[in-house]
Amino acid sequence: MFDQNRNNRLPNRAGLGYKPQHYAEIMDNAAPVRWFEVHAENYMGQGGRPLAQLRALSERFPVSVHGVGLSIGGEGPLDPEHLARLKHLCDWLNPASFSEHLAWSSHDSAFLNDLLPLPYNAASLARVSAHIDEVQETLGRQMLLENPSSYLAFEASDMEETGFLAELAARTGCGLLLDVNNVFVSATNLGYSPQSYIDTFPLDKVGEIHLGGHDEDKDDAGRPLLIDSHGHEIADPVWALLDYTLERAGPLPLLVEWDNDVPEWPVLAAEAARAEAALTKVPA
Amino acid sequence: MSQKSFTKALLAPDLPAPDGLNDGHGAPAGKRFAVYRNNVTVSLIDALEAGFPVVAKLIGAENFRNIAREYLRTEPPASPLMMLYGKGFAAFLARFPPLAKYAYLPDIARLEYALRESYHAADHTPLAPEALGRIAPGALADVRLVLAPSLRLVVSPWPVHALWLYNKREGAPKPVAMAQSVLVARSGFDPEPHLLPQGADRFIAGLQAGKTLGDACESAPEIDLGAALGLLLGTQSISQVKHEELP
Structure with missing residues (x-):
């Protein structure tokens, strides 16, 4: 059992998903961005520019390591080699935060490079709790677990996602990473209110908020089908949901994610400035 | 499910x-x-x-x-x-x-994969160029060279180096049919493919396998040793010289 927020040193300010093409601009003047997040798996090589840049970045800014490949929601055991690589990276970098997803991405020997869904029930809860325990014990630090974007539902689910996450946090002592774009995407796709999701989310466990852009499509029945693409500006209703969340949770570290069709630095800086502006409306 | x-x-x-x-x-x-x-x-x-x-x-x-x-x-x-x-x-x-x-496509893919492996390979401290010069000429054949972790060899019956350059660099000459072997070397952070002279691929493969300089030369009798060592030194591809242990 790990204490809440023991290792969490990300500031309650705007952060950005790090993209190497902006390295020179960031080192020159990153304002208004105060911290950066990197995907763990991109820094598991043996050396070269990626690790050198990450080291230099970490000397100037708080860095969050965000894993996308541990498959915590997988039916099988965690990959011991991958867990060892994560430990090596966290020991080497000593990041301000480590987070992963409520999802699976590997089956047998195949890595599928996507965050895949799982049913919310007692069996999943037991398995995911054991995986989180193993991660926290191996890394020697608390982790944050992120809520997914959902496109479909499982007949085998008998718990709400918020209750499932609250129970995981209670059992393991992990913190939560609340992605408000994922909340908006899932709520639209599955037909519930994003505000009621926030109302039932264990906000006292949240150590970081994610914001990102989504794509709009339609399903077979002509209903809106939103896709978590991280490929453009954050949508207005997601900014509104952020305000709704911060009013209830208080200030938190806010991360802007933009991973595909990455724009020039000023566009990213403008999104980060908008996140900073949302924070200034919140009483400390 | x-x-x-x-x-x-x-x-x-x-x-x-x-x-x-x-x-x-x-x-x-x-x-x-x-x-x-x-x-x-x-x-x-x-x-x-x-x-x-x-x-x-x-x-x-x-x-x-x-x-x-x-x-x-x-x-x-x-x-x-x-x-x-x-x-x-x-x-x-x-x-x-x-x-x-x-038929040449697989070797182009091998070269591109070698460049990617090289990019992510471990860093090393390159040997000072004068270190080789300090070795007594009589002892040179018995030394072993430790090469950079980022070094890769691509040996091909196709003009892979010319094809790669022609498709990557503006103004590069049009490839003509010939066998080419490529040394992928990384001085600093950016790997670069270098065309190897005749026999140098077998010589470098010998060094990578832990052969002495003398034995590596024997596996490539036609090699211009000065040119091959010059390329390895010039691309900062040698980490260490190891002298044969005395009996």
Whole structure:
């Protein structure tokens, strides 16, 4: 059992998903961005520019390591080699935060490079709790677990996602990473209110908020089908949901994610400035 | 619904969405499952296209994406380290019948993969150039050279170096048919392919296998030793000189 927020040193300010093409601009003047997040798996090589840049970045800014490949929601055991690589990276970098997803991405020997869904029930809860325990014990630090974007539902689910996450946090002592774009995407796709999701989310466990852009499509029945693409500006209703969340949770570290069709630095800086502006409306 | 059947359906477009899933409104998952299938397929195709840009340029983006789709369904990544994905792509291209007339493509893929491996390889401290000069001429044949972890060799019956340059660098000369061997070396952070002189591939492979300088030369009798060592030193590819231990 790990204490809440023991290792969490990300500031309650705007952060950005790090993209190497902006390295020179960031080192020159990153304002208004105060911290950066990197995907763990991109820094598991043996050396070269990626690790050198990450080291230099970490000397100037708080860095969050965000894993996308541990498959915590997988039916099988965690990959011991991958867990060892994560430990090596966290020991080497000593990041301000480590987070992963409520999802699976590997089956047998195949890595599928996507965050895949799982049913919310007692069996999943037991398995995911054991995986989180193993991660926290191996890394020697608390982790944050992120809520997914959902496109479909499982007949085998008998718990709400918020209750499932609250129970995981209670059992393991992990913190939560609340992605408000994922909340908006899932709520639209599955037909519930994003505000009621926030109302039932264990906000006292949240150590970081994610914001990102989504794509709009339609399903077979002509209903809106939103896709978590991280490929453009954050949508207005997601900014509104952020305000709704911060009013209830208080200030938190806010991360802007933009991973595909990455724009020039000023566009990213403008999104980060908008996140900073949302924070200034919140009483400390 | 198990993750096994979910995985199988992700990688087989003809299979329906697995049982036990719905659209959240009581209807079958339908297109909603296709979102995951599309994410998996497109993200892996994109990763391959980013990793093999010259192969993609040589056969055209549309052909490349179709072939990459076949490949990922046969050989999905074996690890979450996407930087390693595509190690078997060259071998897949070599046994892909529609590409039989592009016999040089697999070696271009090998070169591109070697460049990527080199980029992520461990750093090292290069040997000072004068260190070799300090060795007594009589002892030179018995030393072993420790080479940079980022060094890679690509040996080909095709003009792979010329083909790569022609498709990457403006104004590079048009390739002509010949066998070429390439040394991928990284001084600093950016790997660069260097054309090797005759025999130097066998010489360097010998050094990599731990042979002494003398034995490595014997496996490549036609080699210009000065030129080969000059290339290794000039690309900061030697980490260490090890003298034969005295009996």
